[in-house]
Amino acid sequence: MLNFKNCFAYAVSFVFPIVCAVCGKTLHPLSKERICKDCKEKLPKINDVVCQICGTPLEGAEKFCNVCGKSRHLFSFNKMRSVYMYKNEMRSLVLKIKYSNKVFLANDFIDDMADVFRKNSFFNETDFIVPVPLNVIRHFKRGYNQAEFLAQGLAKAINKPLLTKVLVRKKITKPQFKLSKKEREENIKNSFYALSSPQIKNKTILLIDDIVTTGVTVSTCAYELKKAGAKKVYVLTLTRD
Ligand SMILES: [Zn+2]
Ligand SMILES: [Zn+2]
Incomplete structure (x- = not known):
């Protein structure tokens, strides 16, 4: 027309x-x-053969990855799934979304995230969608939070309410590059808190991020959300490293 x-x-x-x-x-x-x-x-899409808990792609017929196979409760989230591997062109696309002011590219992936949401029936329990926050200063400098952008699009696509104020990220004061892996993880663990609100009490939260690497960030967020009253926390990320 x-x-x-x-x-x-x-x-x-x-x-x-x-x-x-x-x-x-x-x-x-x-x-x-x-x-x-x-x-x-x-683009390197992840197929259905994944660890039932953390979503790591698997080769054979086993149900869990090496990590979750040893301990089912290593992570504070209940289950996690991701849409793409963070490699090849997907890596440069995520970097563009994050650092080159091209957050609009994330629009091309909302339907993919909605598909993975619908394919995994446990996601149906979702009451609220919560993006992994940036700290206030970084959010201000970048002008947007790519995780929030994805969460907003997904919330609309699957018709679930979005909560952006319940999870807060504090600024990390110690420079990360000077620290050991363990100290870095400690730093991340101390940088999130969730406001206890009657709204999330006994509810199931779906946490959204653009990328997951070790899982420490999303697991910390899940821990804090549960401490604040949430019953279950699922995670859906655009990519995994
Ligand atoms: Zn696993
Ligand atoms: Zn092309």
């Missing part, structure tokens, strides 16, 4: 064509996507 808005989009696209964020191919002027179909299909 050719209306004024569409005509304008066509006109602008002559001067500033919309191009795929991966291969640079010109996209349709009215395209909502910013990554072309071919590039999207090549």
Whole structure:
């Protein structure tokens, strides 16, 4: 349909064509996507064969990864799933979303996250969606929180309420690079707290982040949310390292 808005989009696209964020191919002027179909299909999607707890991709028929196989209660969250591996083009896309002011690229992944949400029936228990917060200063400097952006999109797609004030991240004062792995983990553990609110008491929270590496951050958030009254905490991340 050719209306004024569409005509304008066509006109602008002559001067500033919309191009795929991966291969640079010109996209349709009215395209909502910013990554072309071919590039999207090549991204390292995680299949269904994963650890039942932490979502680590598995080779064989076992139910748990080496870590969760030894202890089912290492993490404070109940279950975690991720959509893509943090490698190849997915790595550079996450870096663009995070550091190059291209948070709009995250829009291309909302449907993928909604698909993984629907595929795993335990996610249906979700009462509220909560993004992993940034500390106030970083949030202000960056102008946005990519986890919140993803959480907002997902909340809309699956029709669940979003809570952004319940989990808080304090500024870490000690520089992380000077610390050992253990000290860094301690630092992360001390940097989150959840406000106890009657709203989350006995509720199931779905925690959203753009990337999970060791799992310490999301596990700490889950621990704090449970301390504040939440019954269960599930985690869904766009990527895992
Ligand atoms: Zn492309
Ligand atoms: Zn596991």
